[in-house]
Amino acid sequence: MSDVQQGVQQQDAGAGYVHGGKEFTRDMNYIPDRITADGRDGWPVEAGRYRLIAARACPWANRTLIVRRLLGLEDAISLGLCGPTHDQRSWTFDLDPGGVDPVLGYERLQQAYFARYPDYPRGITVPAIVDIPTKAVVTNDFPSITIDFSLEWTQFHRDGAPELYPERLRDEIDTVNQRVFTEVNNGVYRCGFAGSQQSYEKAYDRLFTALDWLEERLTGQRYLVGDTITEADVRLFTTLARFDPVYHGHFKCNRNKLIEFPALWAYARDLFQTPGFGDTTDFVQIKQHYYIVHSDINPTGIVPKGPDLTNWLTPHGREDLGGRPFGDGTKPRPPKPGEVVPVGHNPAL
Structure with a gap:
């Protein structure tokens, strides 16, 4: 989704991302349709039928890029990438030749939403999954998309795909995810888009209380839940990657x-x-998005030159805690040609 769905709506109304005197509240109403193996919502799992539309700048969309890679769904679900900035109307396909998505033929993601809902009243958000035959949006329900990649698309998982949402750990993953979302993933936005000193300080205290809890939890264990990478790690990582740069x-x-x-x-x-993690992270686009799009917070549009990001490649020593990143599985293959983060946008590349 756009970094802030409500923010897009506010800009459409001629306002900014911050409302004076008000606490930031995220609009969590999304298109609820699910793509499932049994097709219960009218959208059956089918290789080649759907296109994931994402933006590397957006943490919520970055999750889908990571999970799609880890599970090996690249050949089953195609990928369209929007650029790091958007205007009041929509994310655009400005990275593609001629500014047009080569599969959908659209200049704006908004067109896919309007193809299904001509009067769609909410924010035009990424990630979104589009039905290629009709060129209409299916869903933008970002919390469900990655779960469905794990549970509904199993027939198209690669050999050696990790189990990111194992049944035996699901309750604990859900509990951890809920706190991480409210206090950390969304907590940084409650700080950044606070409309009063009081709401900012309240959000700030909640954020760092949660980060202190995570620091304590991760001191003695390699991953958030269990001894392998799960959905919980994916959800926390995209916020951590943006923490110091933004x-x-x-x-x-x-x-x-x-x-x-x-x-x-x-x-x-x-x-x-x-x-699957660092090689889907584009620090240049991340910084461009936040510092350019949030013009009421950063009216000059100047994008900071720092911080130095080469430290992401320094030894971490976490192997000493045990655990196996992919459990009984294997690491994913390298990114497909055309899906590689540009050289210079990531210290690992």
Whole structure:
């Protein structure tokens, strides 16, 4: 989804991302349709039928890129990438030749939404999955998309695909995910888009209380739940990757930098250096998105030159805690040609 769905709606109304005197509240109403093996919502799992539309800049969309790679769904679900910035109307396909998605023939993601809902009233968000035959959006329900990749698309998983949402750990994963989402993933936005000093300080305290909890939890275990990478790690990673480049300064989340949390910083580097995580992360696009699109927070549009990101490649030492990244599975294959993060956008590339 757009970094902030409500923010897109507010800009459409001529406002900005911050409403004076108000606490930021994320609109969590999405198109609820699911693509499932039994096709119960009218959208059966079918290789080649659907196109995932994402933006590397967006943390919610970045999750889908990671899970699609880890599970090996690249050949079953095609990928369209929007650029890092958008206007008040929509994300655009400005990275493609002529600014047009080569499969859908659209210039804007908005066109896929309007193909299904001509008067769609909410934010035009990524990630979204589009039905290629009709060129109409199926769903933008980002929390469900990655879960469905794990549970509904199993017939198209690669050999050696990891189990990211194992049944025996599901309750614990859900509990951890809920706290991470409310306090961390969304908590940084509550800081950045706070409309009053009081709402900012409340959000700030909640965010760092949760980060302290994660620091303690990850001091003694390699991954958030169990001894392998799960959906919970994917969801936390995309926020951690953006913390020092964006959230610490741009969103005023400045009690600590990520690099000042020993366990969290080592954990983030461990994941970054794992195939599927760092090689889907585009720091240039991340910074461009936040610092250019959020013009009411950063009216000059200047994108910071720093921080130095080569430290993401330093040894993390997390192997000493045990655990196996992919469990009984194997690492994913390298990114497909055309899906590689540009050289210079990531210190690992």
